[in-house]
Structures are given as structure tokens and as C-alpha cells.
Amino acid sequence: MEPRTFALANLHASTTCSRKFLIDHTHIQTQELPKFFVQLSKRSSKPVSNGLQKDQRKDLSRILRTDAAVKGVVRKANSRKYQQLWPKAVLEALDEAIRENQWENAVKIFGLLRQQQWYEARCQTYTKLLIMLGKCRQPEEASLLFEIMLSEGLRPTVDVYTALISAYGQSGLLDKAFCTLDDMKSxxxxxxxxxxxxxxxxxxxxxxxxxxxxxxxxxxSYLGIKCSTVTYNTIIDGYGKAEMFELMENTLTDMIESGSCLPDVFTLNTFVGAYGKFGLIEKLEKWYNEFQLMGIRPDIKTFNILIKTYGKVGMYEKMSSVMDYMKKWSFSPTIVTFNTVIEVFGKAGNIEKMDEYFKKMKHQGMKPNSITYCSLVSAYSKAGHITKVDSILRQVENSDVTLDTPFFNCIISAYGQAGDVKKMNELFLEMKERACKPDSITFATMIQAYNAQGMPEAAENLEKKMIATKEISGTRLIGC
Known part of the structure; x- marks a missing residue:
């Protein structure tokens, strides 16, 4: 279907709602660009820039202090004798565990918190815990936590119910989410x-x-509740990801005709992302121009989406033109920008270009993260440059970068494919030391490597360990 034509010239960008929730606005892809760059430059006498984009990670010493504090409180949580701890230590440890989505630690610390003589039940605490459990896909824990809250005599608030609905909904338990909504209405x-x-x-x-x-x-509509900008953006985002473009465009029409919720940069990025993801470049650029006529200007995320799109379809000249345009209008590249370019050239097998941007990244004071190193390791492994993988591993060991399970999966795969089973095993042990839980990809990668090296017994033992790990992971922790 061809996009509808709207009278958009007099519309202005609306402010985003202050009460936002977590929606995944994905990065996506693209193709022809110079024309709409010219249009943007004509309409914009003042360049918009978010300033220098720095990684906002806490410094290493603070990370270590906080991590030690959380571990210390968790150790106390495993004992019943600690009932007179300082409130500050327990509450800070709980907040940190929630912030880092460490749900097992968070529920243990919450159990310890409830043992304290000074403890006072608060809906705000339950809301934060429920939101975290929703993000971590732990609906059973969320349900149990809600029961504990009721047992403490607290009356659930709108935020508590909404968090519980989210916890069920994010795990696909829509029946429970709707039942909770009905309970809420009563x-x-x-x-x-x-x-x-x-x-x-x-x-x-x-x-x-x-x-x-x-x-x-x-x-x-029956209850007299009007959709907000966030509501419309959520619907548009869902339709876009599902390739339901006609409904996506119809929802944009509804949004505009509502008169109270005008499209914003999130709407723009959703359209650019959706059409780019499915390679509909002409549509993408058409709508990019339409949003500019509305007075909606792109942000750094828009350009990151375009860069990824052009790179993914092999249109490297256009990808470079986006980056040149960013530089001209003082849009500072972010860690996402560099990671995207590094990934693009890495997947294309252009190691030289990939290394060039990796150096640029470091020269600009940008700290590589786990995603950066994953892309580098994957590209070097694919090209058969195992010595360069060794070099990356040394860099990682001498840095304070926070490693995660995907990184270990990537580097374990690299050494597994190279036939270095000893190094692969060492990394598997280090993975556990760094509290990175192996997942199904970790085990499958190692089992494949063992079989390729003629080590069926090792593969069988690891498969048994994988089954045992899955059985243990289902244990409930809010037994307080």
C-alpha cells in the first residue's frame, strides 16, 4: 500500500510524555540519502547536537566497592541472625541489585530487609521489585512478591498493579495480565x-x-481514557516490527487526527527502523522526508539506524555520507555508532576498515565495550586470524570492561573453531569466575567443538552439566 498523504507542513514536534515505559525501539537499516540531507540543512539554520557522547559508566573503584557491598549484604541475607543492620547499607545494596537487574540478589536482600526491626513496608519498594522481575522474565516471583505485599497489609496502588501486569505480559502470560487488570478495576x-x-x-x-x-x-475509549503519544508510538512500533505497514501508517493517521498527540522523534525512528529492517529503502526515505515536513528533526539514534541500514545492504558510500553529514552538523558519534560501523565491516570481511574505525574510536576517547569486542572477535575468527583474537583477549584482560555471556560465547566459539580446546575450557572457567552464566549457546558451542576434535566423552559430560544447570535455574528465591 502506498503511504497516505497528510497535510503535515504546519505540524510541530510534540514533547514526549513524562511517564514513559520501556519499549524497544530497534536499530535498523537504509539506502538513498543525499536528497533528504539537503532538505534538512535548508530547514535547519542551527545544528542540533547532543554534545560529546561519553560512556557514563561508573569508575572502576566505585563498581568494585558497590559490588563488594552487595555481595556482603547477600551473604548476610543467607543467615537469619542479622536483624539489626544499618538501613543505609541494606537499602543501597537493594537499589543497586535492582538497578543491575540482579533479581536473585535483589529478592535475597529484600528478604533480609523484611527481617530488620526498622523495616516499614512501602508500595514504592514493591513497585521497583516488580518492574525488575518483569524485565528479568520472572512472573512467578512477581506473583509471590505481590502475595507477600498483601500479607503485609499494604493496599496496592495503580503503579503496583501496572508493574504486575507488565511482569505477566512481558513473559507472554496475557491471560494473567488481563485478569490483573480486571482485579485492578474492581x-x-x-x-x-x-x-x-x-x-x-x-x-x-x-x-x-x-x-x-x-x-x-x-x-x-469507553472509559474516556485518551491515548498518549507513548501509546501511539507503542502501537506503531509493534506494527512496524511485525511488518504490518498499512496498520502502522493508519495508526500514524489516527495519532495526527487526534489533535492532542503529535508524532515525535521516536515515531520517526520507528518508521525509519521498520522500513529499513525489511529493506524498503524508498519507503524509508519517503517517510523520512514526511517527518521533516512535520518539523521533526532526526537525532543521533536516527543516524545510527541509517548507518546500520546502509551497511547491512552493502551501501557503504551512503553509510559514509551519513557519517560525513553527522560531522558537518556536529552530531558526535556514540559508542553505538562506532559499534555499528565495526560490526558492518567485520561481517563484510573488511578487516582493514574495521580496524581503522576501531582505532578512530579509541582516538576519540571512546571506551570499547563487550559489544565492540564481540564484533572484533567474530570478524577475526571468521577470517582465520586467531592471533588477533589473542590480542583482543589480552586487551580485555587488561581493561575494566564489563564482560557478559554473549562475549564469552563469542570468544569460546573462536577458540573452539580454531581447535584450541584447552583455551576454550580456560575461558569457560573464567566465565563462571566473572559470574557470567553459561547459556544454551555456550554449551552448544563447546559440545560442537568437542565432537569436532573427536572428544565424545567430554561432549557428553558437558551435555549432562547443561541439563543439570537448567534444572537448578528454576528454584524460587522469595521464600521469606
Whole structure:
């Protein structure tokens, strides 16, 4: 379907809602660009820049202090004798565990918190824990936590119910999410609001239950609850990711015709991302121009999406033109920008260009992260440059970069493919020392490497370990 034509020239970008929730606005892809860059430069006498984009990581000493504090409190949580701890230590450890989505530690610390003589039950604490459990896909823990809250005599608030709905919805338990919504509606002074419905719509979109979105919007209309900009952006994002472009464009029409919720840069990025992801470059550029006519200007994320798009389809000249344009208008490249370019050239097998941008990244004072090193290791491994993989490993060991499971999977795979089983095993042990849990990819990679090297017994033993790990991981921790 051809995009509808709107009278957009007099529209202006709206401000984003202050009460936002977590929606994945993905990075995506693209092709022809020079024309709409010219249009943007004509409309923009003043360049927009977010300033120098620095990695906001805490310094290493603070990370170590905080990590030690959390571990110390967790150790105390495993004992019943600590009932008179200082509030500051326990509360800070709980906040840090929640912030880092360490749900096992968080629920242990919360159990310790409830043992303290000074403990006072608060809905805000439960809300934060429920949101975290939703992100970590732990609906059973969230349900148990809600029961504990009720047992403490607390009356759930709108935020508590909304967080619980999100916890169920993010795990695909939509029946439970809708039942919770019904329970919420039966409580006086605790009626669902636009934020609650936006969360539910987001969960339905992620679960590909688009048939439920109409039902939710009809209910909102019946209750007199108007969609917000966030609501519309959520629906548009869901349709875009599902390649339902006609519905995506129709929702944009509804958004504009509402008169109260105008498109913003998130809407722009969603359209650019959706069309770019599926290689519809002409559509992407057409809508890019339409959004400019609305007065909506791109941000650094828009350009990162375009860079990834052009790179993915092999249009390197256009990718370079985006980067040149960013430089001209003082858009500072971020860690995402460099990681995208490094990944693009790495997958294309252009090691020289990849190394060039890796050096540029470091020269600009940008700290590589786990994603950067993953791309480098994958490219070197694919090209058969195992000595360069060794070099990356040394760099990582001498840095304070936070490593994660995907990085270890990547480097374990590199050494496995090179036939270096000893190094692969060493990295597997180091992975556990750094508290990175092996996943199914880790085990599958190692089992494949063992079989390729004629080590069936080692492969069988590792498969047994994988099964045991899966069985242990289901244990409940909020038994307080």
C-alpha cells in the first residue's frame, strides 16, 4: 500500500510524555540519502547536537566497592541472625541489585530487609521489585512478591498493579495480565490509567497478539481514557516490527487526527527502523522526508539506524555520507555508532576498515565495550586470524570492561573453531569466575567443538552439566 498523504507542513514536534515505559525501539537499516540531507540543512539554520557522547559508566573503584557491598549484604541475607543492620547499607545494596537487574540478589536482600526491626513496608519498594522481575522474565516471583505485599497489609496502588501486569505480559502470560487488570478495576481509587493500558498494549505487541489491541483501545475509549503519544508510538512500533505497514501508517493517521498527540522523534525512528529492517529503502526515505515536513528533526539514534541500514545492504558510500553529514552538523558519534560501523565491516570481511574505525574510536576517547569486542572477535575468527583474537583477549584482560555471556560465547566459539580446546575450557572457567552464566549457546558451542576434535566423552559430560544447570535455574528465591 502506498503511504497516505497528510497535510503535515504546519505540524510541530510534540514533547514526549513524562511517564514513559520501556519499549524497544530497534536499530535498523537504509539506502538513498543525499536528497533528504539537503532538505534538512535548508530547514535547519542551527545544528542540533547532543554534545560529546561519553560512556557514563561508573569508575572502576566505585563498581568494585558497590559490588563488594552487595555481595556482603547477600551473604548476610543467607543467615537469619542479622536483624539489626544499618538501613543505609541494606537499602543501597537493594537499589543497586535492582538497578543491575540482579533479581536473585535483589529478592535475597529484600528478604533480609523484611527481617530488620526498622523495616516499614512501602508500595514504592514493591513497585521497583516488580518492574525488575518483569524485565528479568520472572512472573512467578512477581506473583509471590505481590502475595507477600498483601500479607503485609499494604493496599496496592495503580503503579503496583501496572508493574504486575507488565511482569505477566512481558513473559507472554496475557491471560494473567488481563485478569490483573480486571482485579485492578474492581478496587476503588485504583483505576487503570493511560500508562497501564500502554503497558498492556506493549505486551500484546511483543507477543504478536495484535487482535487484542483493538479491544484495549475500545475499552480505553469507553472509559474516556485518551491515548498518549507513548501509546501511539507503542502501537506503531509493534506494527512496524511485525511488518504490518498499512496498520502502522493508519495508526500514524489516527495519532495526527487526534489533535492532542503529535508524532515525535521516536515515531520517526520507528518508521525509519521498520522500513529499513525489511529493506524498503524508498519507503524509508519517503517517510523520512514526511517527518521533516512535520518539523521533526532526526537525532543521533536516527543516524545510527541509517548507518546500520546502509551497511547491512552493502551501501557503504551512503553509510559514509551519513557519517560525513553527522560531522558537518556536529552530531558526535556514540559508542553505538562506532559499534555499528565495526560490526558492518567485520561481517563484510573488511578487516582493514574495521580496524581503522576501531582505532578512530579509541582516538576519540571512546571506551570499547563487550559489544565492540564481540564484533572484533567474530570478524577475526571468521577470517582465520586467531592471533588477533589473542590480542583482543589480552586487551580485555587488561581493561575494566564489563564482560557478559554473549562475549564469552563469542570468544569460546573462536577458540573452539580454531581447535584450541584447552583455551576454550580456560575461558569457560573464567566465565563462571566473572559470574557470567553459561547459556544454551555456550554449551552448544563447546559440545560442537568437542565432537569436532573427536572428544565424545567430554561432549557428553558437558551435555549432562547443561541439563543439570537448567534444572537448578528454576528454584524460587522469595521464600521469606
Amino acid at each position: 478496587v476503588s481509587d485504583c483505576k487503570p490509567d493511560v500508562y497501564t493500558y500502554s503497558i498492556l498494549i506493549n505486551c500484546c505487541s511483543k507477543s504478536r497478539h495484535f487482535d487484542l489491541i483493538g479491544r484495549i483501545r475500545a475499552e480505553m
